[in-house]
Amino acid sequence: MNTKRKLYIGFMRAAMYVCTVCTAALVLFLMGYVMGNGIPNISWELLSTKPSYLSGRIGILPDILNTVYIVLVTLIIVLPLGVGAAIYLTEYAKNKKMVSVIEYAAETLSGIPSIIYGLVGMLLFSNNFGTSLLAGALTLTIMNLPTVMRTTQESLKTVPQSYREGAFGLGAGKWRVIRTVVLPGCVDGMITGCILSVGRILGESAALLFTAGFAHALNGIFGALASPGATLTVALYVYAKEEGEFGVAFAISAILMILTVLINLSAAFVGKYFGRRRNV
Amino acid sequence: MKRGLVLDDFERTRNRKPRFYEKVIHGIFLMLGLITVGCVLLITIYLIISGIPAIKEIDLINFLFGKEWASTAAEPKYGILPFILTSVYGTTGAILIGVPIGFFAAVYLSKIASQKLRSVIEAAVSLLAGIPSVVYGLVGMLVLVPAIRELFHVPDGASLLAAIVVLAVMILPNIIKVSITALDAVPKEYEDASLALGATPIETIFKVSVPAAKSGIAAAVVLGVGRAIGEAMAVMMVAGNVANMPSLFQSVRFLTTAVSGEMAYSSPGSLQRNALFSIALILFLFIMLINATLNFFLKRDKEK
Numbered sequence: 001m002n003t004k005r006k007l008y009i010g011f012m013r014a015a016m017y018v019c020t021v022c023t024a025a026l027v028l029f030l031m032g033y034v035m036g037n038g039i040p041n042i043s044w045e046l047l048s049t050k051p052s053y054l055s056g057r058i059g060i061l062p063d064i065l066n067t068v069y070i071v072l073v074t075l076i077i078v079l080p081l082g083v084g085a086a087i088y089l090t091e092y093a094k095n096k097k098m099v100s101v102i103e104y105a106a107e108t109l110s111g112i113p114s115i116i117y118g119l120v121g122m123l124l125f126s127n128n129f130g131t132s133l134l135a136g137a138l139t140l141t142i143m144n145l146p147t148v149m150r151t152t153q154e155s156l157k158t159v160p161q162s163y164r165e166g167a168f169g170l171g172a173g174k175w176r177v178i179r180t181v182v183l184p185g186c187v188d189g190m191i192t193g194c195i196l197s198v199g200r201i202l203g204e205s206a207a208l209l210f211t212a213g214f215a216h217a218l219n220g221i222f223g224a225l226a227s228p229g230a231t232l233t234v235a236l237y238v239y240a241k242e243e244g245e246f247g248v249a250f251a252i253s254a255i256l257m258i259l260t261v262l263i264n265l266s267a268a269f270v271g272k273y274f275g276r277r278r279n280v
Numbered sequence: 281m282k283r284g285l286v287l288d289d290f291e292r293t294r295n296r297k298p299r300f301y302e303k304v305i306h307g308i309f310l311m312l313g314l315i316t317v318g319c320v321l322l323i324t325i326y327l328i329i330s331g332i333p334a335i336k337e338i339d340l341i342n343f344l345f346g347k348e349w350a351s352t353a354a355e356p357k358y359g360i361l362p363f364i365l366t367s368v369y370g371t372t373g374a375i376l377i378g379v380p381i382g383f384f385a386a387v388y389l390s391k392i393a394s395q396k397l398r399s400v401i402e403a404a405v406s407l408l409a410g411i412p413s414v415v416y417g418l419v420g421m422l423v424l425v426p427a428i429r430e431l432f433h434v435p436d437g438a439s440l441l442a443a444i445v446v447l448a449v450m451i452l453p454n455i456i457k458v459s460i461t462a463l464d465a466v467p468k469e470y471e472d473a474s475l476a477l478g479a480t481p482i483e484t485i486f487k488v489s490v491p492a493a494k495s496g497i498a499a500a501v502v503l504g505v506g507r508a509i510g511e512a513m514a515v516m517m518v519a520g521n522v523a524n525m526p527s528l529f530q531s532v533r534f535l536t537t538a539v540s541g542e543m544a545y546s547s548p549g550s551l552q553r554n555a556l557f558s559i560a561l562i563l564f565l566f567i568m569l570i571n572a573t574l575n576f577f578l579k580r581d582k583e584k
Contacts, residue, residue, distance in 0.1 A: 085315060
C-alpha cells in the first residue's frame with residue numbers, strides 16, 4: 001500500500017473519530033452545563049407560586065399550567081384533524097395526484113419556520129379573538145398537523161390489507177371497516193404523533209410569542225384559554241433575555257431538558273412495544 | 281356469540297340500500313385531507329396580502345437592495361440587504377461547520393460503530409434535536425458570547441460568529457439523522473464488490489457507499505439550510521440584533537430576528553409593521569425555494 005493511500009485512510013478514520021467524539025462531547029457538555037446550573041435553582045417555592053413584584057419572588061406555576069393547557073388543547077384539536085387526513089390519504093383517496101398534492105402541502109407545512117407561523121397566527125387568530133392561549137394552541141395545531149398526519153399514515157400502511165378485505169367480505173361498510181379494523185391498528189401512530197407533538201410544543205417559542213403572549217397570571221383552564229399566557233419556553237426566553245434572571249432561566253432549562261429526555265424515551269418505548277406486538 | 285354478532289352486522293349493512301351516510305363520511309374525510317392544503321394556501325395568501333403593501337410603498341429595489349434599515353428614525357429607511365446577507369452568511373457558516381462534523385459522525389455511526397455504541401449516540405443525537413431553541417440561546421448567551429469576547433478581544437461577543445456556532449450545533453442532529461438513513465440504505469452488494477476488489481473498508485465507505493448515498497446526504501444539507509435560515513429565538517439571543525451589514529465579529533440581525541425583534545413595539549397598520557410582514561414574505565420565499573430543492577433531492581433518491 002503506498003503512502004498516499006495510507007494517509008487517506010488514516011485521515012478519514014481520524015476525521016470520523018474526531019467528529020463523533022465532538023458530537024458526543026457536545027451533548028454531554030450541554031446536559032451537564034444546563035443540569036448543573038439548573039437543578040440547584042429548582043425549588044418547591046419556584047414550582048408552586050406565581051411571580052410577585054411585591055415580595056420580589058419569581059414562581060413558574062402559571063407557566064407550567066399554561067404549558068399543560070396549551071399541550072392539551074392543541075392535541076385535542078390536532079389529533080382528529082391529523083388522523084382524519086391520514087385516513088383519507090390511505091383509505092379513501094384514489095386520485096394519485098390528489099395524494100401527492102396533500103403530501104406536498106404537509107411537507108411544506110413542516111418546513112415553514114415557526115416565526116412565520118407566529119406571524120400568520122397573529123394575523124389569523126390573535127387579531128380576531130385576542131392574544132390568548134387559544135390563539136397559540138390553534139397556531140400550534142397547524143404546525144403539528146403534518147407530524148400527526150405522517151406518523152398515523154405510516155402506521156396505517158402497516159395494517160395488513162387482508163384485515164380490510166376480511167371485514168369487507170363479511171359485508172361491513174367502509175366506515176365500519178375504518179372504525180373497527182383500521183383505527184385500532186393505527187393507535188401506535190397516533191401515540192407517536194402525540195409524543196412528537198408534545199415535544200415540539202414544549203420547545204416552541206417563536207410561534208407563541210406573538211399569539212399567546214407572555215403574561216404570568218394564574219388562571220383556571222377556561223380563563224387561561226381566553227387570556228394571554230407564557231408557556232415554559234416563552235417564560236425562559238423572557239427571564240433570560242428581558243429580565244436577566246438567569247437562575248430561573250436555568251431552572252426552566254433543566255425542567256425542559258428532563259422533559260425532552262422523557263419524551264425521547266417514551267417515543268422509543270412506544271416504537272419498541274408496538275413493534276414487538278406487531279411482529280408476533 | 282361471536283358468529284351471531286358478525287351475521288347481525290352483515291344483515292344490517294345489506295339492508296341499507298342507498299349508502300347515504302357513507303357518502304357523508306367520505307366527504308368529511310375529504311375535507312380533513314384537504315386541511316393541510318388549505319393551511320398552506322391560507323399562510324401563503326395572508327403573507328402575500330400583508331407583505332405586498334410595504335414593498336409597493338418602499339419600492340422593491342430599494343427594499344431588497346437598500347443597505348440601511350432605520351425604521352424608527354425621523355426619516356425612516358427600509359433596506360433589508362443587511363438582513364438578507366446576514367441570513368445567507370450565517371446559514372453558509374453554519375453549514376460549513378455543521379455539515380462536515382455531522383457527515384463524518386453519520387458515516388461512523390452507520391458503517392463502523394458497534395450496534396451498542398450506535399444506539400447510545402443516536403439517542404444522544406435525538407436529545408440534541410429535542411432541546412428547545414431557547415435553551416441553545418441561553419447556553420450560547422452565557423458560554424459562547426463571553427468566550428468569543430475573551431478569545432478574539434472584541435468589545436461584544438454577541439456577533440455573527442456566535443450565531444453561526446449556535447446554528448451549526450442546532451442543525452447537527454438533522455444532518456446526522458438524515459445522512460444515517462441515506463447511508464443505511466446503500467445496498468450491501470456495492471460494498472461487498474468493492475471489498476472483493478481489494479479496497480480497504482475505509483476506502484469502500486468513502487468511495488462507494490458515500491457516493492451511492494449522495495442524494496440523501498444532499499437532502500440532509502438542504503434540510504439543515506432550511507432549519508438554519510428559519511431559526512429565530514436562539515439567534516435572537518446571541519447575535520446582538522443591530523442592523524449592520526454582516527461581519528464576523530459584529531452584532532447582526534437576521535431576516536427572522538428582524539421580524540421578531542420589532543414586531544412587539546411596531547403599531548398595527550404602520551409602514552414599519554407592514555415592512556416586517558414584507559420581510560416575512562421574503563423569508564417565506566427563501567423557504568419555499570429550499571423546500572423545492574429538498575423535494576428534488578428526495579424524489580431523485582426515490583426514483584433510484
